[in-house]
Amino acid sequence: MAEKKNSKLSIFLNGIIKENPTFRLLLGNCPSLAITTLAKNGVGMGAAATFVLVGSNIVISLIRKITPDKVRIPVFITVIAGFTTIVQLLLAAFLPELNKQLGIYIPLIVVNCIIFARAEMFAQKNPPVDSFIDGLGMGTGFTIAITIIGSVREILGSGTWMGIPVTVNLFEPATFFILPPGGFMIMGLLIALFNKLFSEKKSKTAKESESGCNGGCPGCSKAMHGGEAS
Amino acid sequence: MKELFAILIGAMFVENFVLSKFLGICPFLGVSKKTSTALGMSGAVTFVLVLSQAVTWLTNEYLLEPRGLEYLQTIAFILVIAALVQFVETVLKKMMPALYKALGVYLPLITTNCAVLGSALIFVERDYTFIQSVVFGLAAGLGFTMALILFSGIRERMEACDIPEAFKGMPITLIAASLVSVTFMGFAGLIIK
Numbered sequence: 001m002a003e004k005k006n007s008k009l010s011i012f013l014n015g016i017i018k019e020n021p022t023f024r025l026l027l028g029n030c031p032s033l034a035i036t037t038l039a040k041n042g043v044g045m046g047a048a049a050t051f052v053l054v055g056s057n058i059v060i061s062l063i064r065k066i067t068p069d070k071v072r073i074p075v076f077i078t079v080i081a082g083f084t085t086i087v088q089l090l091l092a093a094f095l096p097e098l099n100k101q102l103g104i105y106i107p108l109i110v111v112n113c114i115i116f117a118r119a120e121m122f123a124q125k126n127p128p129v130d131s132f133i134d135g136l137g138m139g140t141g142f143t144i145a146i147t148i149i150g151s152v153r154e155i156l157g158s159g160t161w162m163g164i165p166v167t168v169n170l171f172e173p174a175t176f177f178i179l180p181p182g183g184f185m186i187m188g189l190l191i192a193l194f195n196k197l198f199s200e201k202k203s204k205t206a207k208e209s210e211s212g213c214n215g216g217c218p219g220c221s222k223a224m225h226g227g228e229a230s
Numbered sequence: 231m232k233e234l235f236a237i238l239i240g241a242m243f244v245e246n247f248v249l250s251k252f253l254g255i256c257p258f259l260g261v262s263k264k265t266s267t268a269l270g271m272s273g274a275v276t277f278v279l280v281l282s283q284a285v286t287w288l289t290n291e292y293l294l295e296p297r298g299l300e301y302l303q304t305i306a307f308i309l310v311i312a313a314l315v316q317f318v319e320t321v322l323k324k325m326m327p328a329l330y331k332a333l334g335v336y337l338p339l340i341t342t343n344c345a346v347l348g349s350a351l352i353f354v355e356r357d358y359t360f361i362q363s364v365v366f367g368l369a370a371g372l373g374f375t376m377a378l379i380l381f382s383g384i385r386e387r388m389e390a391c392d393i394p395e396a397f398k399g400m401p402i403t404l405i406a407a408s409l410v411s412v413t414f415m416g417f418a419g420l421i422i423k
Contacts, residue, residue: 026259026400027256029252029255029256029259030252030253030254030255030256030344031252033252033255034251034252034253073312073338073341074309074312077308077309077312077341078305078309081304081305081308081309082305084304085301085302085304085305088301088304089301104348104351104352104355107303107304107347107351108253108344108347108348108351110304110308110347111308111341111343111344111346111347113256179415180249180250180252180411180415181408181409181411181412181415182408183252183408184404184405184407184408184411185404185405185408187404188397188400188401188402188403188404188405188407188408189401189405191400191401191404192394192396192397192401192402193396195395195396195397195398195401196396
């Protein structure tokens with residue numbers, strides 16, 4: 001039982017560090033570059049994507065046995081698009097300001113590689129509870145990652161964090177960082193930092209995944225591989 | 231005519247999909263290692279973009295809007311695009327097997343290419359006519375092609391460079407993309423009226 005609980009926790013943590021969708025798997029780059037001019041946007045986008053990720057993971061996992069393999073991709077897309085539409089309508093109704101800020105990037109959640117990749121690699125092979133946790137973990141990892149990118153860009157580019165001025169007497173904010181090139185640069189530097197910090201652990205976790213998550217997620221190696229390829 | 235030209239130049243340079251709107255980043259980073267695959271990929275994307283703009287515009291105008299179903303746009307568009315990509319894939323497999331093999335996994339990924347769905351959402355937002363949205367699709371595709379080919383040239387040169395361990399792979403690629411993006415910012419002042 002303890003082991004089982006442990007594996008649930010490891011599925012959750014997997015999405016945050018070991019297979020962080022933004023920094024490690026390098027999936028879903030469009031929103032993580034486009035809307036991260038403000039930390040607040042990162043949180044909003046992350047929450048919206050997490051909702052879609054969790055919802056679609058559960059549904060896809062529930063219907064995994066009755067979905068014929070040949071039409072699985074259109075089925076996944078329809079499920080994901082359905083949840084995206086729900087988020088879109090909810091945001092338009094309750095958070096119109098955020099909705100305006102995020103603009104077309106909200107409907108574009110539907111083509112976010114993270115969600116599709118998790119459906120393909122995890123949800124269609126695992127029971128609903130695990131898929132739920134996987135969605136939550138991946139979503140949290142994504143939210144943390146884009147909030148970090150958003151924070152760095154906001155502090156350097158606008159001199160504020162979550163709208164609060166923080167660098168008044170320290171330095172003059174450089175607009176460069178909230179412009180598109182700044183997005184590429186900050187993301188590149190952050191991924192390098194993440195590589196540096198976790199590269200020593202890399203060999204250790206790789207061993208762990210060999211022994212610990214062998215039966216659980218055959219997608220692991222595939223995901224890692226896909227990450228390297230892209 | 232002048233208006234179409236403005237859309238063409240605007241979407242290619244001023245608001246280049248990849249470098250200023252961040253649409254289609256995955257293939258931009260994924261298949262830009264070699265110029266030849268970059269060329270094939272961007273050709274496929276441009277082709278799909280032009281077709282999908284036409285088809286989604288018609289879907290929107292004649293199916294969704296008359297029935298007040300605009301809230302289904304996301305679902306309808308993505309399904310139309312998915313079907314189109316499948317079609318292109320089948321055609322390529324039959325007609326150009328070499329290219330089909332070279333593009334490999336990235337071809338089905340056009341479905342999940344933000345650029346294709348993104349441009350469909352943009353024409354709705356901007357209320358483009360049929361011709362305008364097709365031209366916009368073409369321009370977006372050409373802009374994507376330009377960015378991808380320029381960038382693959384840079385990456386081919388980077389292969390031989392000595393790069394710090396932590397920067398290998400994606401980080402250095404993103405930083406290079408940042409520099410390319412800076413050059414495109416020079417077009418920001420270009421407004422055609």
